[in-house]
Amino acid sequence: MNATNSNGGHAIDVEHLVKRFGDLVAVNDISFFVENREIFGLLGPNGAGKTTLIRMMTTLTPPTSGTAIVAGHDIVTDQDGVRHAIGVIPQAFTSDPELTAQENMLIHAKLYGVPSSDRERLIRELLESVDLLKFRNALVRTFSGGMRRRLEIARGLVHSPQILFLDEPTTGLDPVSRSNVWEMIRTLREKSELTILLTTHYMEEADKLCDRIAIVDHGKLAALDSPTRLKDSVPGTDVVEAEFTGAPAGWNEQLKVLAQAAGVSERDGMVHIASHNGPQTVAALMDLARSSGVTVKKVSVQSTTLDDVFLHYTGSELRDAAQGGRYDVSHLYR
Amino acid sequence: MSLYRIWALIERDMRKFIRSPALMMSSMIFPLVQLVVLGYAFGGIIHGAVVAVVDNDNSALSRQVQEMFAGIEMGPKTFRVVHYDSLPQAVDDLRAGFIHGVVQIPVDFSRRYYQHDRPRLVFTEDNTDQFLSNTIQERVQEMVDNLNTAAVQPRLDAQVELNTVEVYPYIEYVKFLLAGSTAMAIFITAMIGGGITLIDDKARGLHEGYLVTPIHKSELVLGLIGSGALKGLMSGMVLVIIGGLIAGIPDLWNPVRLFYLAIVVLVASIAMISFMFLVMVRVDDPLVPRALFGVLNTLLFFPSGAVYPIQGFPNWLSWIAVIDPFTYTVNALQNLTLKSTGIEGIYKDVLVLAGFAAVMIAASMALFRRQI
Numbered sequence: 001m002n003a004t005n006s007n008g009g010h011a012i013d014v015e016h017l018v019k020r021f022g023d024l025v026a027v028n029d030i031s032f033f034v035e036n037r038e039i040f041g042l043l044g045p046n047g048a049g050k051t052t053l054i055r056m057m058t059t060l061t062p063p064t065s066g067t068a069i070v071a072g073h074d075i076v077t078d079q080d081g082v083r084h085a086i087g088v089i090p091q092a093f094t095s096d097p098e099l100t101a102q103e104n105m106l107i108h109a110k111l112y113g114v115p116s117s118d119r120e121r122l123i124r125e126l127l128e129s130v131d132l133l134k135f136r137n138a139l140v141r142t143f144s145g146g147m148r149r150r151l152e153i154a155r156g157l158v159h160s161p162q163i164l165f166l167d168e169p170t171t172g173l174d175p176v177s178r179s180n181v182w183e184m185i186r187t188l189r190e191k192s193e194l195t196i197l198l199t200t201h202y203m204e205e206a207d208k209l210c211d212r213i214a215i216v217d218h219g220k221l222a223a224l225d226s227p228t229r230l231k232d233s234v235p236g237t238d239v240v241e242a243e244f245t246g247a248p249a250g251w252n253e254q255l256k257v258l259a260q261a262a263g264v265s266e267r268d269g270m271v272h273i274a275s276h277n278g279p280q281t282v283a284a285l286m287d288l289a290r291s292s293g294v295t296v297k298k299v300s301v302q303s304t305t306l307d308d309v310f311l312h313y314t315g316s317e318l319r320d321a322a323q324g325g326r327y328d329v330s331h332l333y334r
Numbered sequence: 335m336s337l338y339r340i341w342a343l344i345e346r347d348m349r350k351f352i353r354s355p356a357l358m359m360s361s362m363i364f365p366l367v368q369l370v371v372l373g374y375a376f377g378g379i380i381h382g383a384v385v386a387v388v389d390n391d392n393s394a395l396s397r398q399v400q401e402m403f404a405g406i407e408m409g410p411k412t413f414r415v416v417h418y419d420s421l422p423q424a425v426d427d428l429r430a431g432f433i434h435g436v437v438q439i440p441v442d443f444s445r446r447y448y449q450h451d452r453p454r455l456v457f458t459e460d461n462t463d464q465f466l467s468n469t470i471q472e473r474v475q476e477m478v479d480n481l482n483t484a485a486v487q488p489r490l491d492a493q494v495e496l497n498t499v500e501v502y503p504y505i506e507y508v509k510f511l512l513a514g515s516t517a518m519a520i521f522i523t524a525m526i527g528g529g530i531t532l533i534d535d536k537a538r539g540l541h542e543g544y545l546v547t548p549i550h551k552s553e554l555v556l557g558l559i560g561s562g563a564l565k566g567l568m569s570g571m572v573l574v575i576i577g578g579l580i581a582g583i584p585d586l587w588n589p590v591r592l593f594y595l596a597i598v599v600l601v602a603s604i605a606m607i608s609f610m611f612l613v614m615v616r617v618d619d620p621l622v623p624r625a626l627f628g629v630l631n632t633l634l635f636f637p638s639g640a641v642y643p644i645q646g647f648p649n650w651l652s653w654i655a656v657i658d659p660f661t662y663t664v665n666a667l668q669n670l671t672l673k674s675t676g677i678e679g680i681y682k683d684v685l686v687l688a689g690f691a692a693v694m695i696a697a698s699m700a701l702f703r704r705q706i
Contacts, residue, residue, distance in 0.1 A: 058546055060706045083548040094543025098350040110342035111547040152543075 011036045011163055011195035012057065016066035019052050019219075026052040028219035029066070034197055039189055041210035042199040043306065049219040050199035051091060054167050057197070058088045071162045084112070087156030091167040091199075095152050097141035101132055104140060105155055112159035126154040130184060146177025153184060157194075164188070166198040170205060178205075185209055203306035213306070215313055222313040231304045234312045235262035238278030239305075242271050242285060243298040251294065259284040265311070274308075275301075335556075339549050343557025344564065351527060351565050361523040361569040362576075369515035369577050372641070373508025380469040383413040383434040386424040393444035399455070402477045403437070412473045428460055435459050435470045505672055509581045512574075513667035514640020517660050519573040520566045520599065521634060524606040528562035529614045529623040537620045542706065551704040559608050559695060566603025571596060574667075583671050595670055598680055598687075602663040605687045608694035609659060615701045634660045662686045 012034035019027040027049045034040040042050045055061040057068050059079040067074055073081030095104045105123040114122065127133040130150040140148060149169060156164060169185070170178040182205065188194055200206050206213050207227045215222040215230075223230060231237075244251070255264045255273055260281045262274040275281035278301035289296050310316070351357060387403055389396045403415045416433065418424040424436045436458040446453035457474050459467040535541055544554065574595050578586045585591070613630075614623060637644075637651050638660035644652060655661045662683035669679035 055706060060542065060545055062705055080548055080550075083546065086546075088546035090539065090542045090546070092539035092542065094540055096346065096350070096540055096543075098353060099346065103346075103349060107342050107346045108543075108547065110345075111339055111544065111549055113336075113338070113548070 009036065010034060010069075011038070011071060012040075012197065013069040014053075014057070014066075015068060017053065017056055017063050017068060018065045019049075019056060019061065020064045026219050027056070027063075030216070030219075030221045031066075032214055032221060032224055034195060035211075036195055037189065037193055038211045039185065039196045039198070039209055041206040041213040042197070042216055043201070043203065043206040043213050043310070044199075044216035045201050048201075048216045050201075050216055051167055052219075053216070054165055054197070054199055058086060058165050059083060060088075084159075085162045087159070087161035087164045089149075089152045089156045089164070089166045089169060091171065093145075093148050093152065095140050095148055095155065098139065100137050100139055101127060101143075101151050102136040104151065105158055108155050109158045114159055122158055122160075126157055127151075129187075130154045131180075144177070146173050146180060149173060149177070149181055150184065153181070153188075157188075161194070163195045163197065166196065168199055168201070170200070170202065182209055203310070207306055215310060217310075217314040217316075223309070227306065230306065230309045234274065234304050234309050236260075236274030236276050237304055238275045238281070238301055239303075239308050240273040240275050240278055240281050240285065241298075241300050241302075242273070242296060243269060244271065244289070245295045245297055247294050248292065251292075254288060254292075255285070258288065272308075272311075274304075278302075335550060335552050339553045340557040340560060343544075343549075343554065344561040347527075347558070347561030348564060351561075357527055358569070361526060361565075362519055362572055364522060365515040365519040365573055366577060366580070368518065369508065369511055369573075370580060373506070373511040373581065380466060381411045381413075383466060383470055384416060384432070385413040385435045385437060385470060386416050386418045386427065386433045388418045388421045388424050388436060388438045390421070390441040391439045391443040395444040395447055396439045399439055399477070399481070402480065406473055406477070410473070413470060425458060428458060431460075434463075434466055435474075437474060502673065506581070509583060509672060510668070511640065512577045512581045512583065512671055513664045514635065514638065514660075515577055516570050516573045516599065516667055517602065517638065517640060517663040518631075518635055520570045520603050520663070521606050521631065521660070523566045523569040524562055524603065524610045525623065525627050525630070527565045528558075528607045529610040529626075530620075532558060532611070532614055533617055533620050533623050536618060545704065545706070551702055552699055554704070555611070555695065555699050555702050559604065559611055559698070562607030562611070563600065563603040566607055567596070567600045570599035570603060574599065574671075578671065585674070590676075591670055591674065594677065594680060595667070598663065598666045598670065598684060601684050601687045601691070602659065602666075605659040605663075605691040605694065608691045608698060612694045612698045612701070615698050616703070634658055637661070638664045640664045659687055659690050662690075 010033040014030060014032050017027055017030050018025070030049075030053060042053060044050050052061065056063045057070055057075060059075050059082050063076065067076045069075075070082045071085035073079075073085060075082055096107075099107070102123060105126065106119065109119045109123065123136075124133065127136050130153060132147060132151055132154065135143070135147065140151065143151065153164075153166070153169070166185070170181050173181065185196060185198070186209065189196060198209070210227060212224065212226050213230060214224040223233070225233070252264050252266060252271065255261065255271065258273065258275075258281050260275045260277040261284075262276055264274075265272045273281060273285070282299060282301055285299065286296065288294075385403070387400060389400060400415075406412055407414050413434065418427075418436070421436070421438050424433070424438075427433050428436050438456040438458070440454060440456065443453050443455070445451075455474070455478065457471060459471060461467050549557075575586065613626070617623065633654070635641075637647065637654040638658050639655065640660065644655045644661070647655065666680040666683035669675040669683075673679060
């Protein structure tokens with residue numbers, strides 16, 4: 001596929017992208033597309049390959065094989081075209097702390113060739129939209145993390161890109177700042193023709209923001225659909241979590257036939273029962289435990305989350321995978 | 335390639351540089367301190383050394399010799415004289431460092447002198463300190479030459495004389511050192527404002543913010559080198575002016591010479607920053623430029639002729655001087671500040687520095703990674 005061909009009206013077309021670092025396959029033959037004006041999420045734990053994927057799409061890293069068409073430009077043969085059409089907010093802060101907010105915006109505007117007649121107006125409007133106008137002459141090193149992230153989003157928009165890439169936009173931010181960034185992303189989509197692709201390991205973030213989510217784990221695409229349909233694809237609408245003492249052998253098999261139960265799994269001593277009706281299943285569970293002499297130490301009911309979706313498609317929990325740090329990926333960030 | 339993107343990078347760097355007085359001061363203070371301390375430490379005239387005289391002859395002639403020593407003690411004061419009765423005692427004290435030289439008037443001195451039988455004075459020197467011993471020896475030789483001057487000059491003088499003409503007035507060592515200090519200021523700016531800042535920005539991830547823009551590899555390289563060169567120009571010219579005032583360079587504000595100085599400083603800055611850029615082009619560890627700083631400083635500064643003439647170097651060190659950009663910088667600056675030459679005194683050095691810079695820039699562009 002070359003840049004001059006139509007990409008079917010998609011903002012992004014990813015075709016069998018692969019990235020190897022020596023023996024490690026960081027991205028393993030991933031293909032998907034992103035519609036225009038969509039907020040598309042790449043959800044997965046640290047080391048899943050999300051950042052490597054976004055770096056390839058934004059021409060920071062060359063692919064080992066495969067390609068992608070971004071805003072009609074091939075990332076392998078037309079990198080310049082890609083760079084002009086996109087805005088990128090990398091995971092690490094890249095705004096210059098020794099410059100002011102205004103200066104950071106100005107330098108980027110010049111690098112993108114924004115006409116001098118438009119720069120001042122654009123910078124003022126963007127800083128105002130991220131609520132940083134009154135800090136325009138403050139050095140960035142005096143900013144909080146949330147302010148710096150908002151500045152970088154504004155900076156990424158100074159040249160009016162077609163597509164905005166955000167790599168873990170709220171990692172390291174406090175809940176209030178995170179909420180502000182979410183609001184900003186929603187507003188961006190409402191008020192512009194912008195297509196947004198973001199990576200995250202926060203399921204709540206993906207759930208609240210994204211039109212569609214691609215679940216990535218171990219460099220592979222595990223699932224791709226809207227948050228609602230992904231949750232619907234998991235058996236049951238609720239998940240009952242319980243911890244027992246004195247459970248006999250074969251206890252989990254008995255739990256499978258509880259009322260409204262759709263499936264049973266166990267991890268780290270906690271039993272997870274997918275259920276079509278959580279309260280009914282809990283009632284049946286308590287009856288069974290009482291009659292079997294099993295003590296229920298803990299029980300809770302919650303609606304199916306993306307964590308459950310992740311568990312269903314990958315066999316591990318997103319929380320645990322994010323905290324586990326199973327993979328040494330330091331070389332990916334060199 | 336677009337100039338406006340190159341200039342955007344230069345503008346970014348210059349805004350940060352001007353906002354960082356610590357960087358500007360550190361680029362200039364060390365070379366200025368070095369200029370003053372080294373310049374006056376090395377440039378002084380030897381005086382107050384202690385020379386022992388052992389008179390074993392005890393004749394009218396030997397007393398005449400002693401009067402000559404007294405004359406030096408009263409006049410140029412190169413040394414003061416102490417009298418010893420015993421030569422072994424004097425030599426022991428010389429070894430111990432209590433005195434700096436021993437002149438013995440042997441017991442047969444006056445007899446040989448009147449018999450025209452090659453009379454001798456014996457000068458025993460402490461040659462662990464060549465500066466001191468050479469100076470004392472020169473003074474003693476002057477005295478011997480005066481002794482050898484005939485009381486009545488022949489009508490026709492058959493001896494060959496050497497008349498020495500100095501092209502320039504006496505040059506103090508501090509003036510001699512100014513060129514090297516200026517080159518040092520440029521180098522420090524290249525190292526701190528170029529090498530260290532570049533790697534620190536990479537380590538902080540700031541580079542990624544620029545790599546996602548449409549900037550080309552050549553524009554990035556030229557922009558970073560350009561901003562480093564501008565910083566080097568500023569540091570170098572400040573050093574030339576402040577250092578020139580301290581050293582007492584005559585006619586410092588001559589606009590033509592200032593213009594030539596600016597050309598040399600600018601080309602030298604480009605050469606040094608592009609050299610530093612090439613050294614750091616594939617480096618990611620912020621400790622590396624800090625570790626290299628002292629090594630490069632020594633390796634570039636001392637073989638350049640800034641402190642001691644290149645003609646005095648062994649072969650292997652001379653080769654370092656040939657490829658060292660400091661050498662041509664120092665030579666051009668010395669020609670301008672000490673000899674007041676025009677373009678003819680600097681054009682070869684400027685051409686070499688420009689060629690060196692071109693090679694460094696080309697290699698940097700080839701090695702620079704546009705992608706992570």
